[in-house]
Amino acid sequence: MKIGQDSILGLFFAITGIVALWISIQYPLGTAGRMGPGFFPVGVSGLLVLTGIGVLVRSISSPGELLSAVKWKAVVMVPAAAVAFGLAIEPLGFFLAVLLLLVLCAATSVKFRREWKSALGALVFATLCTALFIQLIGLPIPVLGTLFK
Numbered sequence: 001m002k003i004g005q006d007s008i009l010g011l012f013f014a015i016t017g018i019v020a021l022w023i024s025i026q027y028p029l030g031t032a033g034r035m036g037p038g039f040f041p042v043g044v045s046g047l048l049v050l051t052g053i054g055v056l057v058r059s060i061s062s063p064g065e066l067l068s069a070v071k072w073k074a075v076v077m078v079p080a081a082a083v084a085f086g087l088a089i090e091p092l093g094f095f096l097a098v099l100l101l102l103v104l105c106a107a108t109s110v111k112f113r114r115e116w117k118s119a120l121g122a123l124v125f126a127t128l129c130t131a132l133f134i135q136l137i138g139l140p141i142p143v144l145g146t147l148f149k
Helices: 006-026 039-061 070-092 094-106 116-134
Strands: none
Touching: 006 039, 070 094, 094 116
16 A cells, blocks of 8 residues: 555644644633633644544545655755745744744745746735734734834
8 A cells, every 4th residue: 555645644733733732731621602722722733633634544545645745845945945934933923923934935946937927926915914913812922023223
C-alpha cells in the first residue's frame, strides 16, 4: 500500500486535533449559556479530529494522489514567514507585517510573479485584515509600528 497525500493530511489533522483537545480539555468548559475558556477550543479540536478521521477513511476507500516530492522551500519559508510576522509586528506595525507575511508565503509558489495585480491584492488583503482585527475586533496592535514614530 502506498501512502497518499490524503492519508498524510488526515493523520496530520487527527494528531493535531488530539493534541489540541488534550491541551484545551484542561481549561474549564462552562456551559453553552456561560462558556468557559475551554469551550470553543474543545469544540474546534473535536471537529479537527473528526475531519482527520473522515479524510483518512476517504483516503483508504478511494485511491488518491500519491505523495510527491517534498517542496522544501515551502516547508521552510512558510514557518519562517510566520516567525518574521511575529518579529516585525512591533517595529513595522500590523499592516506592513501582514504585507511581509503575504510576500514571503507567496514567494514559495512556483507561480509567484511580481505584478501590479499581486501587489494590489496584497494591499487590499492587508487593509481588510487591519480593518477587521484592529478596528472591528479591537486588537491592541498598532497599525504602524515603532519604526515610524
